[in-house]
Amino acid sequence: MTMLMLLWVGKRFGVSSNLRTICAIGGAGALSDFFKFDWRSQTWNLLFVAGSIIGGYVASAHLSSSNSIIIAADTTRALEGLGFENMNEAYLPDEIFGLKSGLSGKGVFILLIGGLLVGFGARYAGGCTSGHAISGLSQLQVPSLIAVVGFFIGGLIMVYGIMPIIF
Amino acid sequence: MKGIIYIILGIIFGISLSKAEVISWYRIYEMFRFDSFHMYGVIGSAVTLGIIGTYLMKKLKLKDINGEPIQFVDKDFSIVRYLVGGIFFGLGWALVGACPGPMFILIGHGYWSIFIVIAGALLGTLLYGILRPRLKH
Numbered sequence: 001m002t003m004l005m006l007l008w009v010g011k012r013f014g015v016s017s018n019l020r021t022i023c024a025i026g027g028a029g030a031l032s033d034f035f036k037f038d039w040r041s042q043t044w045n046l047l048f049v050a051g052s053i054i055g056g057y058v059a060s061a062h063l064s065s066s067n068s069i070i071i072a073a074d075t076t077r078a079l080e081g082l083g084f085e086n087m088n089e090a091y092l093p094d095e096i097f098g099l100k101s102g103l104s105g106k107g108v109f110i111l112l113i114g115g116l117l118v119g120f121g122a123r124y125a126g127g128c129t130s131g132h133a134i135s136g137l138s139q140l141q142v143p144s145l146i147a148v149v150g151f152f153i154g155g156l157i158m159v160y161g162i163m164p165i166i167f
Numbered sequence: 168m169k170g171i172i173y174i175i176l177g178i179i180f181g182i183s184l185s186k187a188e189v190i191s192w193y194r195i196y197e198m199f200r201f202d203s204f205h206m207y208g209v210i211g212s213a214v215t216l217g218i219i220g221t222y223l224m225k226k227l228k229l230k231d232i233n234g235e236p237i238q239f240v241d242k243d244f245s246i247v248r249y250l251v252g253g254i255f256f257g258l259g260w261a262l263v264g265a266c267p268g269p270m271f272i273l274i275g276h277g278y279w280s281i282f283i284v285i286a287g288a289l290l291g292t293l294l295y296g297i298l299r300p301r302l303k304h
Binding site: 001002003004005006007008009010011015016018019020022023026028031032034035043044045047048049050051052053054055056057058059060069071072074075078079087091092093096097098099103107108110111112113114115116117118119120121122123124125126128129130132133134135136137138139140141142143144146147148149150151152153154155156157158159162163 | 170172173174175176177178179180181182183184185186188190191192193194195196197198199200202203210213214216217218220221224231232233235237239241242243244245246248249250251252253254255256257258259260261262263264265266267268270271272273274275276277278279280281283284285286287288289290291292293294295296297299302
């Protein structure tokens with residue numbers, strides 16, 4: 001829906017390009033030509049992201065006590081096996097995000113590396129879930145299908161191969 | 168085009184993803200374990216609607232709000248950058264349970280440590296910019 005509305009106002013749906021824009025605003029043009037572009041042409045996208053933050057706030061203010069998400073029993077069991085608890089209480093695990101118990105060094109490290117992988121991967125693939133999985137697949141673009149296959153290969157390696165080791 | 172329209176679309180986006188629980192780390196983990204249809208239902212319905220909408224826009228040669236024909240540009244075919252980039256992305260997506268959209272939406276929910284993820288994502292973007300001449304596209 002969002003993608004179609006953005007097309008109607010003349011724009012292409014893709015959130016990860018904002019990361020590049022933010023770097024450009026911060027002066028990354030000095031580091032690489034990749035960040036030398038007129039970032040002002042992307043102001044609309046920054047406004048979109050600002051709106052999404054507000055949207056998140058509105059949703060959190062109205063969801064109130066029914067914040068519990070019911071995830072699959074198999075998933076819950078698997079997570080318990082890794083040492084996670086209280087899966088239904090919040091959107092994010094305290095074990096990594098340290099929202100209740102405070103951040104651990106390991107938590108910070110995981111958050112940074114995870115973010116780094118997402119940021120790097122999104123730019124190399126030229127898009128993220130919004131750009132490829134939603135927009136690209138809607139246009140039946142083969143490159144986007146390849147990207148989504150990549151997303152899944154990466155996700156599966158992480159979930160089945162790496163997470164059991166680090167948690 | 169007044170800026171306010173993008174903010175409004177963003178708000179709709181933020182509320183939708185929040186309600187759909189797409190911003191939950193647990194949902195992403197569940198998705199990669201194929202333990203539930205939930206995430207596939209959310210993304211699947213978005214893509215289905217997208218395919219229909221895109222098809223109609225092309226077929227009816229619809230114009231956007233500025234009177235310009237809505238155009239779709241085919242991406243250049245290549246495998247390495249999409250596959251390898253995608254794999255890196257997927258690794259991170261599963262680890263922190265958030266892709267760029269949710270990263271920002273979660274700020275609105277008050278999950279402050281997501282800023283660390285965003286910082287990492289910006290670093291990753293910078294890293295890409297620097298390594299770009301050396302990467303296969």
